Amino acid sequence: MNERTVFFLSDQTGVTAETLGHSLLTQFDGQKFRQVTLPFIDSEDKAREAVHKIDALAKEAVVRPIVFSTLVQDDLRSIIAEANGLHLDIFNVFLQPLEVEFKQTATRTAGRAHGMSDIDSYMKRIEATNFALANDDGGMTRNYERADVILLGVSRSGKTPTCLYLALQYGVYAANYPLTDDEIDTGTLPDILLECREKLFGLSIAPARLRQIRKERRALGKYSSIQQVTYELREAKKIFKRYNIPHIDTTEFSIEEISSRILESTGVERRVRP
């Protein structure tokens, strides 16, 4: 199978083009892709430079490149359109029906998707991130009264990255508390958690997967043994059941999915939108 190069072009970060493109490309089994992002194309020079890169690649390649683009300025879009490849131009397709619907011409100004329009959203995300960091791993600060959700789980079940993603992406205040010997051996949760029981959410994971993750941290010893991992996970599940704590098995999920499913299950409202 010939490797296909996929370009993501943007006058901004390229995250929109990448996210959309990735969703589409995963629909084709067996294809091999090489992905190249060309962000911040905000001048005619940069647009021509991008065309040059795409054409140079196309000349060498057996199959022509795919070009996902989210440029908003018409003059830059028409330069890009000349590049050799299959063009999937996101603004071209969707802006026009929206113009008709709104009876309004799109501003076609670059740089509006992120940026200063939302100082407020920036501040909220930063504050949520600081909250997640300060309330990580059942540490010193336990401002659980300010938390939107408190994640419970054994070591390496994905609590910290999920809390950080919830903060950065959604501005949600997520604390986390590790289930260690204190909870696992007694099957009970401390009062500080039981006082806000409605905020608790559990993370579970398959033993083999947890073992694999723990081995990256400490290859030998009890911590990453299958016996220990199985024991901890079984007891953690009993705790979730005993206190009627909603929980999900994260084995098959990415950080995005875990986060999204937590919002879905708990009904916690996001404080910011992307």
Added chain:
Amino acid sequence: MNERTVFFLSDQTGVTAETLGHSLLTQFDGQKFRQVTLPFIDSEDKAREAVHKIDALAKEAVVRPIVFSTLVQDDLRSIIAEANGLHLDIFNVFLQPLEVEFKQTATRTAGRAHGMSDIDSYMKRIEATNFALANDDGGMTRNYERADVILLGVSRSGKTPTCLYLALQYGVYAANYPLTDDEIDTGTLPDILLECREKLFGLSIAPARLRQIRKERRALGKYSSIQQVTYELREAKKIFKRYNIPHIDTTEFSIEEISSRILESTGVERRVRP
């Protein structure tokens, strides 16, 4: 202006639909939007439930809703298509030209965009996040030899959230080191940083903005005074200049943009793709 409800429908998290939709909607000034995400629509029942929600809203609203959707299964898409609204169906538009190009039928299986296909990518993101946390704020661990980039800046210039975003989104190993009195008053950087000078990248910010951010943390005192903030930022810039450290002014940028511009400027390769 009548508020317009915008639905983001997905058989996954909805992040793709949200990102694309947000980019498009910011092109229309003066419109008021209420955004509703309906994720994990992976059965006919859920699709019908979504239609019910959209239709109920449409019945009450002055203007019909906008429906961005990224459902891949044809049967679910055809249920959704019956809802009252302007439909912008992302897969519908882009999947077909890709099928022609690849001479291959798309699998149309939900749940491929994220998930287990990339355990490897999950692990890398987790490890990068752990690295960012362990190497935050010039703290205990200084594994700078493993860092892809080391961010420098005064307190609250955006170092920590940027490092975490670089880790979660791109799997990049980003450490950060705060410029405090030690560096600001002497105008020099410690040897541990100078030994990896090519990894250094500076964050700058407008004084008024930094003051606003610092006030959220500590409203009174020298820390958030305009004199102190101006002094620190001026001296930090001198340090960047003295050691020839590339840097950006983050005042106008979101966390996504700062991160993307750092990759662009340094040439650091992302270790994972979304």
